[in-house]
Amino acid sequence: MFQIDLNLPQHQYNIFIEAHLLNKISEIISHLFKTKKVIIITDSNVDKNYGSVVKANLIDGGFDVQFIVLKPGEESKSLQSLEYIYNKLLDYSANRDTLLVALGGGVIGDITGFAAATFLRGIKYIQIPTSVIAQVDSSIGGKVAVNLERGKNLIGSFYHPHAVLIDPEVLRSLEDRFFFDGMAEVIKYGLIKDSQLFNNLMSYKTKEEIMANIEYIISTCCLIKKEIVEKDEKDIGERMLLNFGHTIGHGIEAYYEYKTYTHGEAVAIGMYCISGIGEQLGLTAPGCNEKIKAILQQYHLPYKAPVNVDELLEIIKNDKKVFDDGLNFILIKDIGNAYINKVKLQDVSIFLKKGAECNE
Structure with a gap:
C-alpha cells in the first residue's frame, strides 16, 4: 500500500493507494474511527458497480450502513441535491459521530464534502474516489462546493476529508x-x-x-x-x-x-x-x-x-x-x-x- 501523509496546521490525514482497496474499507475505517454509523453518498452508476461490494464489506466489519444515491452528472451538484442530502441525513438520524463517505467522482466528492462541512456545523467524512479526476485531484485538498446556475463552485468552502482511499482498479470500469x-x-x-x-x-x-x-x-x-x-x-x-x-x-x-x-x-x-x-x-x-x-x-x-x-x-x-x-x-x-x-x-x-x- 502506498501512503501519503498530508499535513496542515489544523488538520492531518492520509491518502491510501492500493489495488483492490475496496476490499479493505472496513479494516481501514475501523483503524481510523470509533464510529459504527456510516452513511455513503454516491450516484446511481457507481452504486450499481460498487455499492453492494462496499456495503457488504462494511456490514461484515460491524458497521451500520445507509446509502444516499443521487443522479449521476454535474446537475446533481446543486442546492436542490444538497437539501435532499440534508433531509436524508435527518431521516437516518445522523449525528456528529456519524461518518459520511463520498463514493464516486468529483461531483459526489464535492457535494458530500460540502454537506459534511455544513451539517450540524461539521461532521467527519472520507473520500473513496472512483474516477480518474477524483483520484488524482478533486478528492485531495479540501475544496468542497456546489454550483449555481450562473457558474461552477460559486458556493463552497475548505473542509478536508479525514482520509482518502484510492483503489486504482475501479478505473477499469470507466467508459x-x-x-x-x-x-x-x-x-x-x-x-x-x-x-x-x-x-x-x-x-x-x-x-x-x-x-x-x-x-x-x-x-x-x-x-x-x-x-x-x-x-x-x-x-x-x-x-x-x-x-x-x-x-x-x-x-x-x-x-x-x-x-x-x-x-x-x-x-x-x-x-x-x-x-x-x-x-x-x-x-x-x-x-x-x-x-x-x-x-x-x-x-x-x-x-x-x-x-x-x-x-x-x-x-x-x-x-x-x-x-x-x-x-x-x-x-x-x-x-x-x-x-x-x-x-x-x-x-x-x-x-x-x-x-x-x-x-x-
Whole structure:
C-alpha cells in the first residue's frame, strides 16, 4: 500500500493507494474511527458497480450502513441535491459521530464534502474516489462546493476529508470517454509541475499501458497536490497553479450548459487555448502549444470548441478568480513550469478572438 501523509496546521490525514482497496474499507475505517454509523453518498452508476461490494464489506466489519444515491452528472451538484442530502441525513438520524463517505467522482466528492462541512456545523467524512479526476485531484485538498446556475463552485468552502482511499482498479470500469476525460487532469500536472510525468504520458500509447503504470501516475499527481496544498491551503498563491486551463474550461462547460463537454474535455480545451495566448504574448515558450495539442489528441481529448467569444467572456466574468483589476490566469513558461499572471479581460477577449486558436 502506498501512503501519503498530508499535513496542515489544523488538520492531518492520509491518502491510501492500493489495488483492490475496496476490499479493505472496513479494516481501514475501523483503524481510523470509533464510529459504527456510516452513511455513503454516491450516484446511481457507481452504486450499481460498487455499492453492494462496499456495503457488504462494511456490514461484515460491524458497521451500520445507509446509502444516499443521487443522479449521476454535474446537475446533481446543486442546492436542490444538497437539501435532499440534508433531509436524508435527518431521516437516518445522523449525528456528529456519524461518518459520511463520498463514493464516486468529483461531483459526489464535492457535494458530500460540502454537506459534511455544513451539517450540524461539521461532521467527519472520507473520500473513496472512483474516477480518474477524483483520484488524482478533486478528492485531495479540501475544496468542497456546489454550483449555481450562473457558474461552477460559486458556493463552497475548505473542509478536508479525514482520509482518502484510492483503489486504482475501479478505473477499469470507466467508459473510455470518462477515463480519458480524467487523464486531462493528469496531463495538467505534468504541464504545471513535472516534465518527466508529461514525457512518460507521451510514451504511453494505449489505455493498457496507462493502466500498467496507473499507481505511479496517481501517486505522482497526489504528491504534487500534497506539496502544493501544504504550502497554500486556502488557494491564495501557489495552489492557483492547479487551475491551469480551468478558467476557460469552466467557461466552456457553462457555455454548453454542462451537456456537450465533460469537465476534463473542457479543461483540455482551456489548456490548449491559454497556452496559445501565452505564446502570442511571448510568455510561453514557442512549441508548447503544439506539444499540448499532440498529447490531447493522443489521449482522445478535444483542443478546440466553437464558441461565441463575447458570450464566453460574459460567463468567465463570474469566475471566482476575477478581481477588480483583472483575472488571475495560469500560464506555463515551458512544460513543467507554471506561474500566475494577471490578465485584463479585455486582453483575454482580443487574444481569444485573434490569437489563441481555441475556437473555430
